[in-house]
Amino acid sequence: MILSTRGRYGLKMMLELALNYGKGAMSLKDIANKQSLSDTYLEHLISPLRKNGLVNSTRGAQGGYELAKPPNEIKAGDVIRVLEGSLAPAKCVLEDEPECSNADYCATRLLYEKITESINNVIDSISLQDMVDDYYTLNNTNVKRRSENE
Amino acid sequence: MILSTRGRYGLKMMLELALNYGKGAMSLKDIANKQSLSDTYLEHLISPLRKNGLVNSTRGAQGGYELAKPPNEIKAGDVIRVLEGSLAPAKCVLEDEPECSNADYCATRLLYEKITESINNVIDSISLQDMVDDYYTLNNTNVKRRSENE
DNA sequence: TATAAATCCGAGTTTATTACTAGGAATTAA
DNA sequence: TTAATTCCTAGTAATAAACTCGGATTTATA
Numbered sequence: 350m351i352l353s354t355r356g357r358y359g360l361k362m363m364l365e366l367a368l369n370y371g372k373g374a375m376s377l378k379d380i381a382n383k384q385s386l387s388d389t390y391l392e393h394l395i396s397p398l399r400k401n402g403l404v405n406s407t408r409g410a411q412g413g414y415e416l417a418k419p420p421n422e423i424k425a426g427d428v429i430r431v432l433e434g435s436l437a438p439a440k441c442v443l444e445d446e447p448e449c450s451n452a453d454y455c456a457t458r459l460l461y462e463k464i465t466e467s468i469n470n471v472i473d474s475i476s477l478q479d480m481v482d483d484y485y486t487l488n489n490t491n492v493k494r495r496s497e498n499e
Numbered sequence: 500m501i502l503s504t505r506g507r508y509g510l511k512m513m514l515e516l517a518l519n520y521g522k523g524a525m526s527l528k529d530i531a532n533k534q535s536l537s538d539t540y541l542e543h544l545i546s547p548l549r550k551n552g553l554v555n556s557t558r559g560a561q562g563g564y565e566l567a568k569p570p571n572e573i574k575a576g577d578v579i580r581v582l583e584g585s586l587a588p589a590k591c592v593l594e595d596e597p598e599c600s601n602a603d604y605c606a607t608r609l610l611y612e613k614i615t616e617s618i619n620n621v622i623d624s625i626s627l628q629d630m631v632d633d634y635y636t637l638n639n640t641n642v643k644r645r646s647e648n649e
Numbered sequence: 650t651a652t653a654a655a656t657c658c659g660a661g662t663t664t665a666t667t668a669c670t671a672g673g674a675a676t677t678a679a
Numbered sequence: 680t681t682a683a684t685t686c687c688t689a690g691t692a693a694t695a696a697a698c699t700c701g702g703a704t705t706t707a708t709a
Contacts, residue, residue: 350500350501350502350503350506350583350586350588351500351587351588351589351590352500352588352589352611353500353695353696353697354696354697354698355696355697356500356588357589357607360607360610361607364606364607376654376655376656377655377656378654378655387697387698387699389698389699389700390697390698390699392656392657392658393697393698395656396656396657396658399656399657406655406656406657407655407656407705407706408655408656408657408704408705408706409654409655409656409704409705409706409707410652410653410654410655410705410706410707410708411654411655411706411707411708412654412655412656412705412706412707413655413656414656425610433500436500436588437501438500438501438502438506438586439501439502439507440501455637456514456630456631456633456634456637457507457510457511457514457630459630459633460510460575460621460622460625460630461502463621463625464618464621464622467617467618467620467621468614468617468618470617471610471613471614471617472610472614475610475613480606480607480609480610481606483606483609484606487605487606503666503667503668504667504668504669505667505668526683526684526685527684527685528683528684537668537669537670539669539670539671540668540669540670542685542686542687543668543669545685546685546686546687549685549686556684556685556686557677557684557685558675558676558677558684558685558686559675559676559677559678559683559684559685560676560677560678560679560681560682560683560684561677561678561679561683561684562676562677562678562683562684562685563684563685564685
């Protein structure tokens with residue numbers, strides 16, 4: 350039950366945009382290069398993010414993308430849900446899905462509901478800003494550790 | 500990020516076996532019929548469950564399967580992990596997976612680790628016995644509700 | 650105003666995974 | 680001995696994931 354590249358690449362893109370927040374638009378090509386991903390593929394991912402109000406775009410030369418809101422106002426869950434849909438482990442838990450005929454009798458569904466809830470708790474509690482902070486923490490720690498070894 | 504049929508059908512099978520616990524072996528055909536699933540497909544799922552010590556089999560006529568342990572000693576997580584592998588949302592979190600080259604710098608990985616942990620907490624806290632109890636609760640509630648309406 | 654750098658859009662392709670089916674050997678109760 | 684069952688492996692069909700490609704549109708800038 351692995352997150353598809355949509356969610357994973359999408360999070361990487363958004364992290365990149367968060368790191369660049371306040372510094373103007375960033376082109377898809379730049380994002381793709383930094384993350385070693387295909388820019389033609391990323392197009393398909395950034396489009397829904399834009400349509401859902403998470404990023405703004407500027408067309409034309411020197412154009413690009415930037416976060417539509419400050420990084421602390423965008424949760425990992427916002428990104429994931431746009432690109433992957435809900436992370437529920439079974440269709441019967443999804444809101445828009447018609448209940449399966451034996452919903453009342455289905456004890457596995459209770460399990461799926463609990464899993465869904467716990468996943469949502471995590472992804473809605475972590476913002477892009479948190480990830481940026483983690484990024485710098487990891488980076489600094491690593492740099493320090495490396496120089497200590499030398 | 501939906502659980503595949505392996506995990507979902509597997510849980511249904513194990514719930515069926517848990518409901519039948521202590522009443523002798525149950526044939527795959529019976530399980531499949533009760534759950535309206537293909538018995539030839541379920542063969543592929545029960546085989547690893549047996550090899551991992553979750554069910555015992557009796558071959559030959561009148562044979563079948565039964566839980567290898569009481570339902571309260573088998574967690575949903577045991578079943579899911581045998582059939583789906585770990586529920587981690589990205590490969591980099593798996594134990595046996597080599598770390599990705601930028602593990603130290605990767606802020607998305609921290610997110611995946613938290614998701615994994617929260618899923619594991621849920622699936623390892625719910626036993627087949629809990630699901631059996633839920634099954635009867637749902638069933639009774641529903642029967643009562645139905646008769647009240649009539 | 651021409652050009653190049655971008656976003657935007659949809660159709661198509663390739664690859665991988667999922668979800669099975671089929672056939673037959675081995676086992677065992679009746 | 681027969682019928683019911685597990686066990687095993689190979690194959691196939693269907694679906695989804697992961698992209699590529701071509702071209703239209705927009706816009707800064709030389």
